[in-house]
Amino acid sequence: MVAVSITIVIIAIGAYAMGGVPNSGEGKLKVVATFYPLAYITQEIGGDRVSVRSLIPYNSEVHSWQPSVADMLAIEEADAVVFNGAGLESWLNNLLGSVNVTGKVLVDTTAGLDLLHIEESEGDDHGHAHEGDLDPHTWVSPYMAERQAERVYLVLVDLDPTNAAYYRQRWESLRDRLSSLDNAYQSGLANKTKPGIIVSHGAFGYLAHRYGFEQYSVIGISADRQPSVQDLTSLVSKMIESNISVLYVDPAYSDAYIVTLRSELERQTGMDVKILKLYLGLGPSDGKDYIGQLESNLESLKDGLVKG
Numbered sequence: 001m002v003a004v005s006i007t008i009v010i011i012a013i014g015a016y017a018m019g020g021v022p023n024s025g026e027g028k029l030k031v032v033a034t035f036y037p038l039a040y041i042t043q044e045i046g047g048d049r050v051s052v053r054s055l056i057p058y059n060s061e062v063h064s065w066q067p068s069v070a071d072m073l074a075i076e077e078a079d080a081v082v083f084n085g086a087g088l089e090s091w092l093n094n095l096l097g098s099v100n101v102t103g104k105v106l107v108d109t110t111a112g113l114d115l116l117h118i119e120e121s122e123g124d125d126h127g128h129a130h131e132g133d134l135d136p137h138t139w140v141s142p143y144m145a146e147r148q149a150e151r152v153y154l155v156l157v158d159l160d161p162t163n164a165a166y167y168r169q170r171w172e173s174l175r176d177r178l179s180s181l182d183n184a185y186q187s188g189l190a191n192k193t194k195p196g197i198i199v200s201h202g203a204f205g206y207l208a209h210r211y212g213f214e215q216y217s218v219i220g221i222s223a224d225r226q227p228s229v230q231d232l233t234s235l236v237s238k239m240i241e242s243n244i245s246v247l248y249v250d251p252a253y254s255d256a257y258i259v260t261l262r263s264e265l266e267r268q269t270g271m272d273v274k275i276l277k278l279y280l281g282l283g284p285s286d287g288k289d290y291i292g293q294l295e296s297n298l299e300s301l302k303d304g305l306v307k308g
């Protein structure tokens, strides 16, 4: 409920800022996004009318990142700050407290959305996140990303109504891509033969929830968990019991535990275990942009859940 009223305030600030903004900079709106997926979305919708800067460098760990003085200055100059919310950017409140935010639009892209709690995202009660904490990894799901992108679209139109038609056309094209991807996930994963996926970092809860499978993670949702021998043993049992022979890693994290799991499973069962990539979308990777990574994730998930 708190989140909802914050959104309303933010939109009101947006309307208030309208008059001054088009004269700033080289006539482009200046937007600071906290990380790559939101920078990508903002650039897709804003095109050449918007200049976008990502605070967190591409392909770096987002959970433990801390801003620098340069990041503070970037926020100082921005017309809008686009962030994920849902607890991802724990440093943001502090940062915003030390800059002048008058006339700036602060866009919490997940405010008011149906967010998962960490217990709902994990198949087992792995991880030591605090009870009630939200799972922040919304952007990995095309369905959630579409809703986040709509927020960005509405704010751009609010800040720069002269270019509303331009933004609308670009938003509709992004929306169509994300929603056909959501449909492709629905139909592509409809005939699952496996109950879930084993991943290094538990960042795929929104996919698991929407498309009806479980995720079992080795290092947890906050990516700060050191798995014990018992944890690894229990994952191996889970895999044997469910006949799972595919493991997933995201390139942003170490695959050491996953490699351990593979050896253990191969030793115990003689199965041939595959390790596949699931991208977190934290930066361009293997020549794939954000949406390219979401597309690639669907193919890998089919390999593990349908064909595996």
Ligand SMILES: [Zn+2]
Binding pocket: 063, 137, 201, 203, 221, 222, 223
């Ligand atoms: Zn994460």
